[in-house]
Amino acid sequence: MTLRTLPAVNRAIVGCTRCPRLRSHCRRIARDKKREFREWDYWGKPVPGFGDPRARLLIVGLAPAAHGANRTGRMFTGDSSGAWLYEALHRFGFASQPEAISRDDGLELQDCYVTAAARCAPPANKPNRAELERCRPYLASELQLLSRVRVVVTLGRVAHEDWLRTAGWWAALVPHERPRFGHGTVTAMADGTTLISSYHPSRQNTNTRKLTRAMWHALFQAVREILGD
Numbered sequence: 001m002t003l004r005t006l007p008a009v010n011r012a013i014v015g016c017t018r019c020p021r022l023r024s025h026c027r028r029i030a031r032d033k034k035r036e037f038r039e040w041d042y043w044g045k046p047v048p049g050f051g052d053p054r055a056r057l058l059i060v061g062l063a064p065a066a067h068g069a070n071r072t073g074r075m076f077t078g079d080s081s082g083a084w085l086y087e088a089l090h091r092f093g094f095a096s097q098p099e100a101i102s103r104d105d106g107l108e109l110q111d112c113y114v115t116a117a118a119r120c121a122p123p124a125n126k127p128n129r130a131e132l133e134r135c136r137p138y139l140a141s142e143l144q145l146l147s148r149v150r151v152v153v154t155l156g157r158v159a160h161e162d163w164l165r166t167a168g169w170w171a172a173l174v175p176h177e178r179p180r181f182g183h184g185t186v187t188a189m190a191d192g193t194t195l196i197s198s199y200h201p202s203r204q205n206t207n208t209r210k211l212t213r214a215m216w217h218a219l220f221q222a223v224r225e226i227l228g229d
Contacts, residue, residue, distance in 0.1 A: 003141045010048035013119050018134040022120035022127070026070055029121060034067045043073030046120050049142055050075045051113030056150045056227055057094060059085070060139070060159045062200060063118035063127055070121035074103045075114045084201035084216060085114070092220045111227075113149075115142055117162035125202075132162055139166045151223050152193060156200035157181045163195075183211070184219055194226050 003009045017023055030044025047064045061081075064070045068079025076082035077100040086107065089095035094112040099105070118127040118135050127135070143149070143166060154160035160181045164170040169189065170178060179187035179195055187195040198211075198219050205211040 003145075006049070006053050006142070006145050009138060009141045009145065013046045013048045013138050016046045016119065016135075016138075019120060019127075019131045022118070022122055022131060025123050026120050029066045029070055034071075037067060037071055040071055042071045044070060045073070047073060047075055047116070048119070049113060049115035051109035052111055053113070053146070054148050055109070055111050055113040055146060056148050057112040057223060058143075058146060058149045058152045059112065059114045059155065060152060060163050061114070061116040061155045062159050063116050063125065064121045065125075066121045072100075072102050074100070075116060076100060077102065077105075077107075080203050080206070081201045084206065088216055088220045091217065092224050094220075113142070113146055115139060117159050127158075132158070136162065136166050139163070143167055150193060151196065151226055153196045153198055153219070153223065154181075155198055156202075157197075159200075160197045167193075183215065184222070186222065196222065 003012055026044050030042035033040065033042060047069045061076060064075065065079040065081065068082060069075050069077055072078040076085045082100045086095050086100045087098045089109065089112060090098035094110055096108040097106065100107050117132055117139065119138060122131065152163060154163050164178060181197045183197065183199045185197045189195055196219060199205050201211060201216065
């Protein structure tokens with residue numbers, strides 16, 4: 001796949017039909033809707049990445065939420081995970097505002113780009129291996145075009161391993177040398193990139209306090225310290 005600009009990558013993502021199971025699921029969710037969002041015109045398509053093309057910070061999530069990004073059309077927008085993410089990004093100077101409600105809410109990212117391993121909302125929040133593989137070229141294109149990235153934050157084990165595969169580290173490193181997933185684990189990669197893994201800010205993790213605000217903010221404080229400003 002040769003896509004020379006981020007807008008070209010985003011157009012290709014929105015028009016993607018590689019995964020019939022996921023496309024069918026997204027359309028069904030967009031048709032049936034959630035009662036509290038019945039007035040919304042759901043996006044119901046693959047969701048592109050979002051942010052600053054000159055970003056030094058890259059956030060890699062798992063996939064759009066059924067009634068979050070699959071509804072709004074923007075990564076981590078309109079759900080509780082996004083509320084945690086953008087509050088932290090705003091607190092540490094990467095976002096113009098702490099809330100993400102819709103594509104036209106005025107939110108802008110500075111020095112940060114947000115993307116995901118899968119671009120369609122999957123049933124039970126679990127894309128299968130083949131679906132992740134079919135989606136991987138889009139992330140690969142983003143990694144190539146986001147040439148200033150110095151810090152990568154992966155949200156959850158699936159996103160962590162998908163970034164390693166996409167960036168070539170999974171194949172380049174023997175298993176015991178691959179960066180392990182764990183909240184707050186920092187790895188200096190051989191190319192100068194710093195990889196930080198994190199628990200995903202899902203309701204399951206935040207409601208059970210597996211992930212607390214203090215843990216979450218400490219992670220982004222570490223990002224700021226690494227970037228040096």
